[in-house]
Amino acid sequence: MKIQELWVEQxxxxxxxxxxxxxxxxxxxxxxxxxxxxxxxxxxxxxxxDAVMDIYTGLKHLRNAAAFKQWSFxxxxxxxxxxxxxxxxxxxxxxxxxxxxxxxxxxxxxxxQYDIERALGKLKQEEREVIVLSVIGGYSxxxxxxxxxxxxxxxxxxxxxxxxxxxxxLEIR
Amino acid sequence: xxxxxxxxxxxxxxxxxxxPESVRPDxxxxxxxxxxxxxxMTEQKQSGKKNSNRRKWIYRSLVTGGTLMAASLGIFTAKIxxxxxxxxxxxxxxxxxxxxEEKSDQRLMMAGEGTNNVKSASGKEEILxxxxxxSKAHYLGxxxxxxxxxxxxxxxxxxxTESDSxxxxxxxxxxxxxxxxxxxxxxxxxxxxxxxxxxxNDQVEGVKEPDTVITDGKNxxxxxxxxxxxxxxxxxxxxxxxxxxxxxxxIKSYFSSLPGHSDEEYAVSFYxxxxxxxxxxxxxxxxxxxxxxxxxxxxxxxxxxxxxxxDYYNFYDRGEEYNVILQYDxxxxxxxxxxxxxxIDGFMTSSRMSGKYLYVVTEKGISDIVYEINDLEDAIxxxxxxxxxxDGEEIAYSDVYLPEGDTEISNYVIITAFEINDDGIxxxxxxxxxxxxxxxxxxxxxxxxxxSYGNYEETKYVNDDGIKMVHRMQxxxxxxxxxxxxxxEPSAAGVVKGSIxxxxxxxxxxxxxxxxxxxxxxxxxxxxxxxxxFKSEDGFDDYDKGIWxxxxxxxxxxEYNALYILDENLNxxxxxxxxxxxxxxxxxxxxGDKGYxxxxxxxxxxxxxxxxxxxxxxxxxxxxxxGYSGYLHQWSEDxxxxxxxxxxxxxxxxxxxxxxxxxxxxxxxxxxxxxxxEGKNSYDEYNYKNMMVAPEKSFVGVNLxxxxxxxxxxxxEYKSIYSLFSVKDxxxxxxxxxxxxxxxxxSDTSECYYDSVxxxxxxxxxLYIVTxxxxxxxxxLTDFVVKDTITFE
Numbered sequence: 001m002k003i004q005e006l007w008v009e010q011x012x013x014x015x016x017x018x019x020x021x022x023x024x025x026x027x028x029x030x031x032x033x034x035x036x037x038x039x040x041x042x043x044x045x046x047x048x049x050d051a052v053m054d055i056y057t058g059l060k061h062l063r064n065a066a067a068f069k070q071w072s073f074x075x076x077x078x079x080x081x082x083x084x085x086x087x088x089x090x091x092x093x094x095x096x097x098x099x100x101x102x103x104x105x106x107x108x109x110x111x112x113q114y115d116i117e118r119a120l121g122k123l124k125q126e127e128r129e130v131i132v133l134s135v136i137g138g139y140s141x142x143x144x145x146x147x148x149x150x151x152x153x154x155x156x157x158x159x160x161x162x163x164x165x166x167x168x169x170l171e172i173r
Numbered sequence: 174x175x176x177x178x179x180x181x182x183x184x185x186x187x188x189x190x191x192x193p194e195s196v197r198p199d200x201x202x203x204x205x206x207x208x209x210x211x212x213x214m215t216e217q218k219q220s221g222k223k224n225s226n227r228r229k230w231i232y233r234s235l236v237t238g239g240t241l242m243a244a245s246l247g248i249f250t251a252k253i254x255x256x257x258x259x260x261x262x263x264x265x266x267x268x269x270x271x272x273x274e275e276k277s278d279q280r281l282m283m284a285g286e287g288t289n290n291v292k293s294a295s296g297k298e299e300i301l302x303x304x305x306x307x308s309k310a311h312y313l314g315x316x317x318x319x320x321x322x323x324x325x326x327x328x329x330x331x332x333x334t335e336s337d338s339x340x341x342x343x344x345x346x347x348x349x350x351x352x353x354x355x356x357x358x359x360x361x362x363x364x365x366x367x368x369x370x371x372x373x374n375d376q377v378e379g380v381k382e383p384d385t386v387i388t389d390g391k392n393x394x395x396x397x398x399x400x401x402x403x404x405x406x407x408x409x410x411x412x413x414x415x416x417x418x419x420x421x422x423x424i425k426s427y428f429s430s431l432p433g434h435s436d437e438e439y440a441v442s443f444y445x446x447x448x449x450x451x452x453x454x455x456x457x458x459x460x461x462x463x464x465x466x467x468x469x470x471x472x473x474x475x476x477x478x479x480x481x482x483x484d485y486y487n488f489y490d491r492g493e494e495y496n497v498i499l500q501y502d503x504x505x506x507x508x509x510x511x512x513x514x515x516x517i518d519g520f521m522t523s524s525r526m527s528g529k530y531l532y533v534v535t536e537k538g539i540s541d542i543v544y545e546i547n548d549l550e551d552a553i554x555x556x557x558x559x560x561x562x563x564d565g566e567e568i569a570y571s572d573v574y575l576p577e578g579d580t581e582i583s584n585y586v587i588i589t590a591f592e593i594n595d596d597g598i599x600x601x602x603x604x605x606x607x608x609x610x611x612x613x614x615x616x617x618x619x620x621x622x623x624x625s626y627g628n629y630e631e632t633k634y635v636n637d638d639g640i641k642m643v644h645r646m647q648x649x650x651x652x653x654x655x656x657x658x659x660x661x662e663p664s665a666a667g668v669v670k671g672s673i674x675x676x677x678x679x680x681x682x683x684x685x686x687x688x689x690x691x692x693x694x695x696x697x698x699x700x701x702x703x704x705x706x707f708k709s710e711d712g713f714d715d716y717d718k719g720i721w722x723x724x725x726x727x728x729x730x731x732e733y734n735a736l737y738i739l740d741e742n743l744n745x746x747x748x749x750x751x752x753x754x755x756x757x758x759x760x761x762x763x764x765g766d767k768g769y770x771x772x773x774x775x776x777x778x779x780x781x782x783x784x785x786x787x788x789x790x791x792x793x794x795x796x797x798x799x800g801y802s803g804y805l806h807q808w809s810e811d812x813x814x815x816x817x818x819x820x821x822x823x824x825x826x827x828x829x830x831x832x833x834x835x836x837x838x839x840x841x842x843x844x845x846x847x848x849x850x851e852g853k854n855s856y857d858e859y860n861y862k863n864m865m866v867a868p869e870k871s872f873v874g875v876n877l878x879x880x881x882x883x884x885x886x887x888x889x890e891y892k893s894i895y896s897l898f899s900v901k902d903x904x905x906x907x908x909x910x911x912x913x914x915x916x917x918x919x920s921d922t923s924e925c926y927y928d929s930v931x932x933x934x935x936x937x938x939x940l941y942i943v944t945x946x947x948x949x950x951x952x953x954l955t956d957f958v959v960k961d962t963i964t965f966e
Contacts (some may be wrong), residue, residue, distance in 0.1 A: 016202060024198045031196050032187045041193060048196050049204065056205050071432040078566050116186055126599070135183040146432075154596040163179050 601659030627672035667743025680763030794842030803858025811837035
């Protein structure tokens with residue numbers, strides 16, 4: 001579902017139903033991104049909630065409707081970063097036992113799920129961000145670059161490196 | 174498995190993630206609606222507050238009328254109680270956490286002797302409440318005009334005046350003690366860089382400080398008009414500008430590229446630019462003002478000199494101040510590439526670089542907002558502006574440190590750490606502390622911040638004659654943060670009496686912090702208590718009724734100096750107080766087990782302190798002499814260099830002085846030699862980076878300036894030169910005077926109304942003098958002849 005620029009303009013002037021339409025286009029991606037970054041359902045919910053509030057109240061600062069998606073993901077990415085920093089303070093390892101939540105309720109290959117999550121957990125924050133934005137957000141390296149404040153070539157190389165790392169982790173078994 | 178397959182696998186997993194109810198659109202919209210309603214309700218409450226705002230305005234204007242009524246309202250509570258006339262320790266109790274939970278929730282900085290309790294905020298409300306309390310205390314502060322005048326008369330600054338005698342140089346040198354090779358290197362040399370070039374005299378080796386002119390031994394990087402950086406390749410007398418980094422263009426396009434800003438044209442002005450150069454990377458820190466250039470074409474021919482302030486703001490969009498870090502890749506020197514731009518909040522205080530980590534300290538003032546808030550609801554309304562931010566985001570509450578008790582503070586000191594990699598700048602950590610405008614001292618492992626002017630405490634008391642008095646005392650709170658690999662960790666908080674001059678007044682050695690301070694002990698009449706007695710019938714001060722007599726009889730201000738040694742928790746473990754009464758510290762330097770400092774009023778004692786026993790520091794030498802040193806440098810193991818001012822015995826300035834002192838163990842402290850240049854000043858003592866102090870080459874270079882009187886034409890011309898001195902074998906000689914007007918066409922001295930026009934540095938056997946915004950001259954250090962000059966375009 002593509003965000004219509006008209007909706008953004010309407011939302012800027014306070015039209016909540018227009019905002020709702022926009023949100024419908026991105027909420028799943030947002031949640032998945034948060035979940036992959038944090039590994040915890042409740043934290044991901046909180047972070048998405050916070051981000052959406054900020055996005056809604058901050059809409060008046062957005063002058064280029066076309067940049068809405070990148071802009072909101074940037075807000076979300078930063079919220080996730082803050083949350084992760086607090087994990088470090090509380091000495092919670094991101095690949096702790098308790099963060100190994102089931103990725104889905106379905107009877108699919110649980111082992112593979114487990115592996116992937118552990119593999120992701122071993123990535124450095126930025127690498128993880130790049131991978132999650134690319135895979136889940138479906139962003140191009142250009143777009144990833146803008147969200148994470150890096151050159152597109154950097155985003156590409158980080159993506160490549162992260163995929164290689166994950167591959168290594170999965171192949172070790 | 175190839176990349177694509179992994180990608181698909183990840184994607185598949187993502188699709189399998191269940192989305193919780195709370196995040197679904199209908200629930201989320203409900204949340205937003207609830208939020209909007211809540212905000213509306215608080216707005217209604219706000220309108221009832223208008224009247225109290227007006228009352229507050231009246232209150233404030235009375236205070237600014239110069240009375241001490243705030244003091245008489247007893248709003249503040251003093252933390253330090255003094256028995257008049259006797260020095261007392263701080264007696265505030267340490268706050269101890271009785272339960273483990275409290276301790277783990279709030280990170281407590283180790284408090285030094287219980288006098289400076291700081292803890293991290295538990296949430297936003299706590300921050301706002303602390304600010305609210307400080308706003309009440311904020312109405313105290315400066316005393317009436319009377320005292321300020323008195324202060325001005327009594328401080329030594331008022332004593333040193335400009336001399337206007339344009340006589341020739343007057344070299345005074347004592348019989349030098351031939352002590353052998355005085356040009357030894359500093360004993361501690363941990364730098365791994367052995368290049369034969371000037372390394373910019375950082376206070377602590379290994380902790381780089383930013384600068385406006387830097388060399389790596391092959392190139393000179395200099396800031397040009399704050400908006401560009403010139404890269405000049407040098408080889409002996411050959412110089413060539415190889416590239417020009419256009420900061421202005423890069424900053425403009427950065428602002429234009431921000432989300433929502435792509436089409437706007439930005440205009441940028443500059444306050445300051447500084448650089449670091451390290452292993453193929455150049456980091457530039459720039460601050461200034463950015464605004465959208467909305468010039469209407471019809472108004473292009475307006476005469477801007479006719480514009481008044483109001484018109485200016487109507488004409489341009491109001492802009493904002495900015496602080497940015499720009500990273501450039503220097504692997505191809507002819508084409509430096511912009512790698513990254515990062516914006517930081519607040520005003521720049523300073524920064525340091527260690528390896529690939531950059532630590533930036535900025536200030537965010539909130540005093541104008543503090544005046545507007547009455548209660549917590551007000552504070553919440555202004556919370557956007559009151560809470561410290563980095564990158565537009567609020568700093569995590571556990572990273573914000575609040576002092577306990579009443580404070581007058583309306584300013585944040587924000588420390589931000591960045592990692593500089595080949596692909597860009599990454600923010601790694603940050604901390605904020607509610608503290609006054611601060612200065613920095615950074616050692617190899619710790620960042621210390623301290624308010625430049627100290628913190629004032631006022632206590633009321635009644636003296637022996639029954640007169641109501643106020644005792645005002647300064648103290649300085651010091652905050653210590655550990656830093657390493659881009660992480661910032663709060664470590665300790667302490668407090669000492671007095672105010673600290675600058676970064677050289679502190680030094681960390683073996684985990685102990687040594688410092689010197691000047692304490693102003695001020696006792697004055699509690700004017701407000703007597704106000705009504707001494708007013709005439711129409712309500713004005715009646716000066717004939719004797720209040721001034723009372724004031725003069727009882728008010729008394731004393732200055733003295735102190736040396737403190739603090740342990741790693743910033744507890745005082747050793748000290749010497751009451752040093753050099755009624756003088757203040759003009760310079761200090763610490764070197765291993767020794768400390769040196771200069772106090773001055775009419776005469777200048779140079780003190781040497783033995784710091785080897787941290788519990789019992791001892792003054793081992795005191796040398797009284799005319800004038801003072803504003804900057805001290807451990808020239809060799811046994812000699813100390815002083816740069817400052819020569820004065821008469823009555824304290825009248827004579828001119829510039831550079832002197833060498835013998836500080837060896839077996840010798841008594843004495844002055845080996847000095848050189849005085851009458852009639853000329855150097856402001857470099859206030860900004861030590863502008864001097865070239867190179868004991869390894871036996872050279873010192875300084876900016877000198879003076880007013881030249883042309884008696885025939887009857888005008889004063891401001892002149893500025895760069896003088897090079899050699900300090901060798903116990904003698905100081907003036908080798909070179911360089912005046913840029915001799916080497917650059919179309920230049921006149923009206924351009925040199927800066928404190929420092931010149932920066933000198935050596936590479937091998939050449940001295941390069943960079944004249945601000947003009948160019949570079951290459952001078953041979955063997956014959957001191959200018960070999961060549963290039964002009965910047």
